[in-house]
Amino acid sequence: MAGRSVVVGVDLGGTKILSAVFDDDLRKIARKKTKTAAVNGSDAVLDNVSLSVAGALDKAKIPMADVDAIGVAVPGVFDRSTGVIIQTPNLPLSDYPLKAALEQHFSRPVWVENDVNAGTYGEYRAGAAKGYRHVLGVFPGTGIGGGLIINGELYIGSGGNAGEIGHMIIQPGGPLCGCGRRGCLEAFAGRSAMARDAVFLANSGAAPDTLAAAGTDYSAYTSKVFHRAIEAGEAAIVGVIERAAWYLGIGLANCVNLLNPEIVVVGGGLVERLGDRYLRVVEQSMRDHAMRGLADHVAVVAASLGDDATVVGAAALAAERSRA
Ligand SMILES: [Zn+2]
Structure with missing residues (x-):
């Protein structure tokens, strides 16, 4: 060795x-x-x-x-x-x-x-976006992170902090976001926003199964709880999930119009747990909101490396930068 x-x-x-x-x-x-x-x-x-x-x-x-x-x-x-x-x-x-x-x-x-x-x-070098050159990565979780591969390279912007998809404003004066501003995508489609809406419905009696399983503490509303609501067919909570996915699709449509990527890779806990049902709403909403010529040519896929995407990417970037 x-x-x-x-x-x-x-x-x-x-x-x-x-x-x-x-x-x-x-x-x-x-x-x-x-x-x-x-x-x-x-x-x-x-x-x-x-x-x-x-x-x-x-x-x-x-x-x-x-x-x-x-x-x-x-x-x-x-x-x-x-x-x-x-x-x-x-x-x-x-x-x-x-x-x-x-x-x-x-x-x-x-x-x-x-x-x-x-x-x-990581997804670009070894996962779902391998072989593409124009990639948008989006990771909806508690917040919503974004990453960009443009012309085959990681795009980091002038200060190194490009890709803050979660804080694009989709409704001026809308709900308060964790960043302190109002109406950000994250305040509609992040898991904290989903928890806020689900707890409201659970409290009002519209989602008894979920209330019994997760109570009224926001932090208990994990991706697993939302998955369970889908399995149980609890309509009010399924509505919360689909609304969040629909908003995420609007955010992606804005990005697709700006960047014209070949592929959008969606990763993180929500898509891992909620799977195709969630992803297909995201995709349909993106196609309904982006310009036709751009929406028609972009694939929307789930990330394939799970937890490993980040370590693969960190290792690949370290290897390339130390060689350069
Ligand atoms: Zn924000």
């Missing part, structure tokens, strides 16, 4: 870390997923990442000396020129120089990327 060159991808989330080891052709050699408790300081995050990467390398029986580069995907906004995290939800890393700290720790080149960009890039 000596001298074998590998890359490592890390998906650093608020409650879990996934690390995976890949060979030169992005074939996965080993992966390690760890649930993490909430931590207070950046040192604890560093320890968790260190343990996770060591665990994946251990499983792969590959020493750190054979690692060419490490790609780390994080949620939130960071400064690309310095690798300093500016703001990240659920992790105590604001204003933290993550790239420098990890490079010092691992003595290897480290590349930091936004998690949605990494996920989109």
Whole structure:
């Protein structure tokens, strides 16, 4: 095994870390997923990442000396020129120089990327969008993240933060969004918005099955609860799901009109749980709202790599950037 060159991808989330080891052709050699408790300081995050990467390398029986580069995907906004995290939800890393700290720790080149960009890039390099050159990735979950591949390259924009699909405003003065503005796509089609509407209906007696299963606490309204409502045929909740999917399709139509992609890849927990029923409403709404000449030529598909998309993308970007 000596001298074998590998890359490592890390998906650093608020409650879990996934690390995976890949060979030169992005074939996965080993992966390690760890649930993490909430931590207070950046040192604890560093320890968790260190343990996770060591665990994946251990499983792969590959020493750190054979690692060419490490790609780390994080949620939130960071400064690309310095690798300093500016703001990240659920992790105590604001204003933290993550790239420098990890490079010092691992003595290897480290590349930091936004998690949605990494996920989109993973689907492009090895998943549902492989072989395409113009790709829109959208990941509806608690929020709605977006990533862009244009002319075969990840498009990050001037400051590195392109793709904030969830905050395109689709109704001026509409419902309040987590970002502080009103009427964003996320406030109609994100899971928090779906939970808001579902809890209202459950409270009003329109969805007794779901009320019994999930109560009236918003945070209990996971993708699993929505899936269960579909299985149980609870019409009021199915209506909430389809309305959210319809709004997501409107957001995608705006993106399709702007970007003329070949394929839209939809990933994340909602589409994984709700599957085709959800995705076909999204697709139909996109086709109903986008301009004909553009809508007719775009495929809408589910992501195929699941959890691994982000680590694949982070590893691929790290490998390419360290070679460049
Ligand atoms: Zn917003």
